[in-house]
Amino acid sequence: MAKQVVLMLWAPWSGKGTQSQYLMDAYGYIQISTGELLRERVKTPDELGKKLAEIMNAGALVPDELIVSMLEEQINKLNADNIIFDGFPRNEAQTVVFDTLLQKLGITKLIPIYLHVKEEELIRRLLNRAVLEGRSDDNEATITKRIQTFHTNTQPVIDHYAQHPNFIQVDGDDQPAEVVWEELKKKLNWQK
Helix, strand or coil, rough: CCCEEECCCCCCCCCCHHHHHHHHHHCCCEEEEEHHHHHCCCCCCCCHHHHHEEEHHHCCCHHHHHHHHHHHHHHHHHCEEEEEEEECCCCHHHHHHHHHHHCCCCCCEEEEEEEECCEEEEEEHHHHHHHHHHCCCCCCHHHHHHHHHHHHHHHHHHHHCCCCCCCCCEEECCCHHHHHHHHHHHHHHHHC
């Protein structure tokens, strides 16, 4: 059973994937991405998989209780000591559900990590990605809207976990991923 959970509270395009990979390589964490888990889970032809497929095909949001059921199933299946959560909780109501899930599973060590990157830097990064990948849907207006949605929904989650005794904040503005990783590692040393 998992002994320690890292909760990634990072804006899109802030470097979450890179830092998660560093954590997995350095400390043996296993990542659970809610989005990836949902996409994989709908391929399983059992009752939960069929129900998730119906909801997602209708374009509706998956109810929290189904996400929690899926997360609990995955955590039990992995039987890992160290887990990274990516993509849940995404709003204030889900923090209660998430905290309850950790308590139910007997996971007492939570490390919420927030990589702070200024909005202007996030926009710059995504516009660069749009050019490199030829993504016409990534323009400044849609990017700004996505970032605003992130702040509206996720800022209360960040505020909630900022009160946690293990909360870590790292500055990700204008720094190479390796520098961010070194700062994060220093702050994680007292957690291990």
